Amino acid sequence: MKNRVVTISREFGSGGRTIGRKLAEELGIPCYDAELIQQLAQESGFSEDYIRDAGEYAPGGYLSLLSNRAFALTNEDVLWELQYKVITDLAEKGPCVIVGRCADYILRDTADCLKVFIHADMGFRAKRIVEVYGEREQSPEQRLKDKDKRRAAYHRFYTNMKWGHAQNYHICLDSGKLGIDSCVEILRQLY
């Protein structure tokens, strides 16, 4: 039987990672966030066997074309393939929450996923990133626009799906309007 996995995509500053952590804590299951997955992927990248295995998980289309010409892979492509394998392995191990890294797409056939998207308006997110990450030279609004654009492009490139399109998720929540704890509660009940 497939494991139940919650995948969370989120706008930068929307509190998606916090929601994922709190939800996992309440459900008593592990939460893997983007940073952790990237770290696992990079660590595993030292093993040639792992890279070869990871290659088997490459999605079709453009990337698989790249995979056939190994010399043409960019660092991002290699990392994507490693992440692909890490995420598939984690979901096979047991129920969990996975934040970011296109996990919804990666697990579309291998796990019983609840696909979540968390977003919030610019004002809420601008306030939040300053509180959580501190001030930067760029304005919070500019940082948000920049990050959103990168995430959407990344998602589009590797999954060919539109990021933030309601139809791609089972539930989308505005954490600014509903509140972070309320989002956690809704997802806990759904799970």
Add this chain to the structure above:
Amino acid sequence: MKNRVVTISREFGSGGRTIGRKLAEELGIPCYDAELIQQLAQESGFSEDYIRDAGEYAPGGYLSLLSNRAFALTNEDVLWELQYKVITDLAEKGPCVIVGRCADYILRDTADCLKVFIHADMGFRAKRIVEVYGEREQSPEQRLKDKDKRRAAYHRFYTNMKWGHAQNYHICLDSGKLGIDSCVEILRQLY
């Protein structure tokens, strides 16, 4: 103080209207859908059938907009204005659920709205429209594509907002995956 209103946008066949009615019943507040159309008909003098049809159709392309607007409002524009007034009046009267008719956009400044979008995959909706509305000459899939396209165009024309974009709503729910009763329960608790 602003009244609490739940606005429900929905894909054709997703059960959005059923969810709205059940939710209103559980909350003990009115749900405006067919009633709203009736009221529009009375105020406008148009036939009820005309309004039901016209509500789904945005005026034609750019050229037709120019040629019509240069001289007078189209029937669709008059209908839009009437809907605008009726919906604003209903929301002023008291808490309620309003299904469709771009109510989320119309009430953006005049009510405390919970903006909901209900969607489901093609298979779920195709099965449902045959059950609810019966067979037609067109295939269910073609009817869905046609209706979705018209609704999206209508919404875009009058609100300049993208229909089905998660960021435009406080909560988006996949009624096919989550089930209609579960959607009602989530919204009831949020309200």
